[in-house]
Amino acid sequence: MPDSPSSALDTPRDRFLSLVLTYARSHDWLSAPQVVEEFSPSAIMAALGSADELRAKILVQLAGVHERIAPKKSATAAGEDLQIALDEKLTDATKLLGLFDSDQQVRYLPADKLWALVTRDAFWKVPSDRARQRVLHLLQTAIDEDLVDMKKLLHAVGVERLLADLPKELLQKSLADAVRMGLDGKSFDVARLLFHCPLSEWVDHVSLDHLWERAVVGEVLPACALTSSPSGGNTAAKAPGAKASSNKVSTDKAPADKASSDKAPADKAPADQPSAPVTELASEDLEPAKPSGGSSVVPPSGDRRREEVAARDRALENLRRLDRSPRDAEKLTTPLLLAIDAMYADLLQLADDDAREECIRDAFPNEKLLEDALYAMAEALDPKLDEAELRNKVPTIESLVQLVLYEERRRMNGLGSRTSSPPPGVVPADGIVSTGPPPLPPSRRSVPPAPLPPPARKHN
Secondary structure, X not given: OOOOOOOOOOOHHHHHHHHXXXXXXXXXXXXXXXXXXXXXXXXXXXXXXXXXXXXXXXXXXHHOOOOOOHHHOOHHHHHHXXXXXXXXXXXXXXXXXXXXXXXXXXXXXXXHXXXXXXXXXXXXXXXXXXXXXXXXXXXXXXXXXXOOOHHHHHHHHOHHHXXXXXXXXXXXXXXXXXXXXXXXXXXXXXXHXXXXXXXXXXXXXXXXXXXXXXXXXXXXXXXXXXXXXXXXXXXXXXXXXXXXXXXXXXXXXXXXXXXXXXXXXXXXXXXXXXXXXXXXXXXXXXXXXXXXXXXXXXXXXXXXOHHHHHHHHHHHHHHHHOOOOOOOHHHXXXXXXXXXXXXXXXHOOOOOHHHXXXXXXHOOOOHHHHHHHHHHXXXXXXXXXXXXXXXXXXXXXHHHHHHHHHHHHXXXXXXXXXXXXXXXXXXXXXXXXXXXXXXXXXXXXXXXXXXXXXXXXXXX
């Protein structure tokens, strides 16, 4: 990260929060995994519900989703794909935040949770040179963004406290300067005080606890529509009538309710509104359906978003029209079902097996989804094939792809049942061709199957 970061956000509050986040990351106060721990892939993708381009970019670059399929993914499906990519070490939190940087986090995630994350270590309670530099950066950033000015900070910290804590030599210079200016009929203002006692001296000598409570909590946070919670953490002030609930994640950066904090002065002007409109999401919309007992059964429609149910229905209808309906569609996760549907939109337009194989592999972001899809496709293409039986043969991904290509070629040649020889490499050991599904290689150590024969020629 650059030494002097900047923010392209629209409002002072948003730029301030983005710069504070960037500082914490670049100075090792906050790690990328901690950010992703607080905001799961599901929560991030749900927050990016209206940011189709950014959501697709993350899926393509980090989860390996094909660029034509990524924009079609629902927020729930996108969250699952990103979580799988992280779990399988296909990407990491640092790469994710490289695309979803501080500006994007402030634009799409709830400000109260971002502030709570960046201050959860209560660093001001353990004074050190690093902690003082961090407080100085925070206060200077608030000044630079015109959220507060030095006069307000002087009133907040207190003249008496500065007189008690600042070095005597600095105070003596200030007093001498004030006397000289008085003799010349000039006023000694805050600017002259700062000439002798800059903000950095305040932070170096005044208790960090005092600065935090009086300057940050008392002045900066109200200006940002943020306030201090009773527990000592910091959260966004609730708008009037808002419900506090642990199972809600709100991306609505509402103005502060002045009655919620006795710290906020009564004459505060309303804070700037956020850069982009956002919506409130329930927790069930942010987390993908969790498989139970090792299966990937999709929960009843009442437990899922209506948008997801509609997407599943559309995908199943498309596959039904293509005569590719999965045998047990209710067992397929939504991301898997939608990926199969999107894949077939391209697959049936291709003329040769090489292009079809590339299309199949590109449609799924990792081998686990690819494997599950191949079993479902094989069952849909030939009712004699059974996933449990196929899995017992411990096939390779390559042999499953060849099996599906073989079945697809038969469909395209108008063969409704198995009357021709199965593809090389999946013939039974005794050489006898049965009417059942072609056996797969006995183990993953077997030699990959030979190339498929050319499509059968039609005779006039």
